[in-house]
Structure formats: C-alpha cells, structure tokens
Amino acid sequence: MGYLNNLLAEDTQxxxxxxxxxxxxxxxxxxxVSLKNYERCTIVLMKAAGVAGDDPVITVRQAKDVSGTDAKALNFTRIDAKVGVQTGIGTFTTVTQAAANTYTDAASAEAQGLFLIEFDAEDLDVNNGFDCIQLQVPDTGSAGSQLIAALYILRGAKFAGAAAASAIVD
Structure with a gap:
C-alpha cells in the first residue's frame, strides 16, 4: 500500500x-526504451478518426540497447482497446490474437482509438540480452490524414529514488 503515497514521477516513467x-x-x-530499471511497460497508442482502409498496424520490436542493436520481433497476444468516440466508451475491450509482434484493428480506421499493449520485462528475450522495446506504426496509406500519438508507461521501478530512472539510456 505504500506505493499509493508515492508521486507518479517517483515510481513511474x-x-x-x-x-x-x-x-x-x-x-x-x-x-x-529500456526496461533494465523497470518491471513492466505499457504502450499506449491514441488515434483520431481517419478514413476507411487506413487501419493502423501496430508492431513491437525488442533489442539489446536503446540504439536498436539486433532488433527482432516481440510477440504479444493481448491488446486492450477502446474504438469509437472516446467520451462514450467507459471500458476497454480485450482482444486476443495468436502470438505475433503485429496487430491490426480492421475496424478502427474510421474511428477514434485507444490501444494498450503491456509487457513484463521477462517477456523479452532476457537470456540473450534483450531489454529494450520499440513501437512502430507504418504509414497508414494515402486515403486521408489520421493523427496518432503514443506513450510508453514504465512501472515497477527496481530502485527507489526521488525520480524514476531514465528509460531512454542503457
């Protein structure tokens, strides 16, 4: 229960x-971003409504350092999504897929969307020195503009301090 008294910046990056x-x-x-100092990372992708056929493809990779050394696929099976007018959707819908490092929501192009993909540090190939992740969203096409933005939320700081450790350095 002690973590409830911590400021967000003290144990979350x-x-x-x-x-x-x-x-x-x-x-x-x-x-x-590096998970060396964190137990978990949540990728948050937000998108505005676009046009039919321009569904974003969400891809996640892992690497040995924050420069992307030896990058390779990081598979996931769960995506939590809110697709539609965001002020009218109160809960996430959980989507499961066969293990893959890519996900496409074929109904989201024309709608607003909020997508979460979560990883524990041990989901990475830690035995071979992989501790960094990257989100990729390729060009969605030329039919029309579609605003996107994404965040990494790293939790479970392994070391206590006045501020959470940086996740953009090795």
Whole structure:
C-alpha cells in the first residue's frame, strides 16, 4: 500500500514513443526504451478518426540497447482497446490474437482509438540480452490524414529514488 503515497514521477516513467503525427506521412518508428530499471511497460497508442482502409498496424520490436542493436520481433497476444468516440466508451475491450509482434484493428480506421499493449520485462528475450522495446506504426496509406500519438508507461521501478530512472539510456 505504500506505493499509493508515492508521486507518479517517483515510481513511474512516461516516455513519448511517437509525438502527435499524421500517420499517413511516413513510417512512424517510436523511440527505443529500456526496461533494465523497470518491471513492466505499457504502450499506449491514441488515434483520431481517419478514413476507411487506413487501419493502423501496430508492431513491437525488442533489442539489446536503446540504439536498436539486433532488433527482432516481440510477440504479444493481448491488446486492450477502446474504438469509437472516446467520451462514450467507459471500458476497454480485450482482444486476443495468436502470438505475433503485429496487430491490426480492421475496424478502427474510421474511428477514434485507444490501444494498450503491456509487457513484463521477462517477456523479452532476457537470456540473450534483450531489454529494450520499440513501437512502430507504418504509414497508414494515402486515403486521408489520421493523427496518432503514443506513450510508453514504465512501472515497477527496481530502485527507489526521488525520480524514476531514465528509460531512454542503457
């Protein structure tokens, strides 16, 4: 119960993965973040309504450092989503898929969306030195603009301190 008295910045690190951008402009490769000092990372992707056929493809990779050394797929099976007018959706819908490092919600192009994908540090290939993750959202097409933005929320700081440790350095 002691963590309830901590400030968010004391045991949680929030890192911008993808700044607000028109997803049709180019490939959107998020920053790499390190889980060395954290037990868990939640990827939060937000998107505005776009046009039919421009469904975002969510891809997650893992690497050995924050420069992306030896990057490879990081599979996941669960996605929690709110697709539709966000002020009218009170709970997440859990979607499960076969293990893959990519997810596409084929109904989200024309709707607002909020997607969560969570990883424990041990979900990475830690035996081979992988401790960093990256979100990628490729160009969604040229049919129309669609604003996206994403955050990494790292929790379970392994070391106590006045501020949570940086996740953008090794």
């Amino acid at each position: 929030i890192v911008t993965a993808i700044v607000p951008v028109d997803s049709q402009a180019a490939a959107n490769n998020g920053d790499w």
